Amino acid sequence: MTVVRTRFAPSPTGYLHLGGARTALYSWAYARHFGGTFVLRIEDTDLERSTPEAVQAIIEGMNWLGLHHDEGPFYQMQRMDRYREVVGQMLEAGTAYLCYSSPEEVEAMRERMRAAGDKPRYDGTWRPEPGKTLPAVPEGRKPVVRFKNPLDGEVSWDDVVKGTITISNRELDDLVIARPDGTPTYNFCVAVDDWDMQITHVLRGDDHVNNTPRQINILRAIGAPLPLYGHLPMILGADGEKLSKRHGAVSVMDYPAKGYLPEAMLNYLARLGWSHGDDEVFSMEQFCAWFNTDHLTRSAAQFNNEKLAWLNNHYIKQADNARLASLARPLMEAQGAQFDGAPDLGAALGLMKERASTVNELAESAMLFFRTPQPDAALVAQHLTPAVKPALSQFAERLRTVEWSKEAVAPVIKEVLAAHGLKMPQLAMPLRLALTGQLQTPAIDAVIVLFSRETVLARLQNFL
Structure with a gap:
């Protein structure tokens, strides 16, 4: 039996958002369910947008949630030699080629196709074919490397969430896999990484559906096995629109600051696209025991702040009072709480936690025991x-x-x-x-x- 290996591969261009956290949770739980390995990979080749601060924010978010990786984090920028090696092998094998078309020339090609009512794409000027004479190499121009995508046929895969998906190769042009300066591009790096890291299952957002046929073709070209893919529907706000800051917090690390417990967030995220009968409240041990891809939903999930608050209240009521005290004390100190000669903080929080939806609410409500009373x-x-x-x-x-x-x-x-x-x-x-x-x-x-x-x-x- 194949050993399950999953991965979470965020781009460090910002915080860990809720959709990413759900992807990480499902990938982690799938590996745990089958006794496999969960890999963390940082896809940091976007040099203009990737930052060390974003990397740290992602790792902090994962740690807060308790989604600990078994291998990694691996950084794509530290794997440049490996990518160049594979590019060289593909050039030698004829599955990739040097393209000297300038960006302006490529845009002109695409404009002509748009005008003709065709899908804009690279027209294959520099694609070598039997009997074809290539243009003269422009002096002083550095080439990109393009993948020689199949011209005919289809790319088809059985998506574990969406069912069978089929894309015609005529919809895909010859993807640039290395830029003029030699740096590799996203889809190529992902394919090589999934091969090298022996990833067996890829769960990710459905905004990656268009990337999957490109990655499958590259994996086939380099003789690599294909993972099973599952594309998760996006998370929407209560108004049915794509989740954004106007719906409230979208960064995972906003939630501990707002007084949410990680077990509440995990429990809530687990139900945003997956179900186990009518079970609403469950531990991560139960989730890992139950989780497989059979009950992932195809429709988009709606984020409901009231439901999350209800779950958080449940976990606050279950939480150890000493743990709640460690979380609430800094908040209460900031409000001028007087702890000398005052009641035991854990006991006070235990009295108040029945109705608190967040630790912040709990800390606020417990302040009445840690201030000198001044009755009206x-x-x-x-x-x-x-x-x-x-x-x-x-x-x-x-x-x-x-x-x-x-x-x-x-x-x-x-x-x-x-x-x-x-x-x-x-x-x-x-x-x-x-x-x-x-x-x-x-x-x-x-x-x-x-x-x-x-x-x-x-x-x-x-x-x-």
């Missing part, structure tokens, strides 16, 4: 009534000796309410104001024991 005077006057004051004083007295646990404090609250003929809100609201300065908090018994006994007694004394 009007609210104090409204809730600290003459009928409530004696009950509050008695409750404070009882708190001096009660065991400091939610289970012990809850019955004391009920006793005081019964003794003074009050309902829970009449006592809970002034307690909330005294301890946090706010009327909206989790259950009051849980809030009380989150603080130290000394803090609670001091705040009640100040309040009364």
Whole structure:
């Protein structure tokens, strides 16, 4: 059985976007499912647009998601000698040739074809054929190297997402595989890399469909085996348009900054183009066990921020409180949180995480435990009534000796309410104001024991 080898091969011209992250996830999971190898390759031959910062952004995004590669990263710019070697072999074998047509001449060819209603393409002026006499080599002009694409027949492959795709070779012209300065071009590099790295399965966005027949023809010309291809539909915004910045964040690394957990993003991306029955929430271990290409969808997926937020809330509720504290603490420090003598941060976050969609929301909501309460005077006057004051004083007295646990404090609250003929809100609201300065908090018994006994007694004394 063939050992599965997949690859993720981004061009470092910007951040790792959501579509790229989904491609990486599917390629990674496919390799994991079959016990294969996941390769990271950086396609950095676009010297004008590729930057070290973009490379770093891609690797950071992969690391945040936990999509760790088994081999690589391989950089195309470090493989120039290998590409030149293959170009030389193709020239020698007659599957490539030197072309001295200038860019202006090529554009004129294409313009004539457009005018005639034909598909614009290179007309084969320098393509060697039996019995053909080539033009004289222009003095001082450096040639490009063109691939000798088959003139007839078709390129056909069974796409694991889209089904059988067939392209006529007459639709493809003789692709430039090396520029005048010798640097190779994209489709040629990809074909050589997939051959050298023994890639068996290529999952990528369907914007690459037009590249695939060119790469297949090159692979055949150099005697390389063909991988299986699968072209994933694009991700659209909620309005059905191509996902862009106007829909919100499109860079993966915008999401940790917004308070999303990687497991939520992975779970959400997995469902953008693939399904396993009605399962909505699953771990990456489950995903890798389930994932194959049979249930990849052919239609474009729509990115839904509300669904992602729902999933993120689920994973926040599942998350270890210490982990949440490590994420929330820097955000709270930036807001002036006072941690000295304050409640345990993890415990506080544990109280608040039920309703938080992001870590940022969670950090914001937990600030009420880490600021000196400054209740609004009007609210104090409204809730600290003459009928409530004696009950509050008695409750404070009882708190001096009660065991400091939610289970012990809850019955004391009920006793005081019964003794003074009050309902829970009449006592809970002034307690909330005294301890946090706010009327909206989790259950009051849980809030009380989150603080130290000394803090609670001091705040009640100040309040009364």
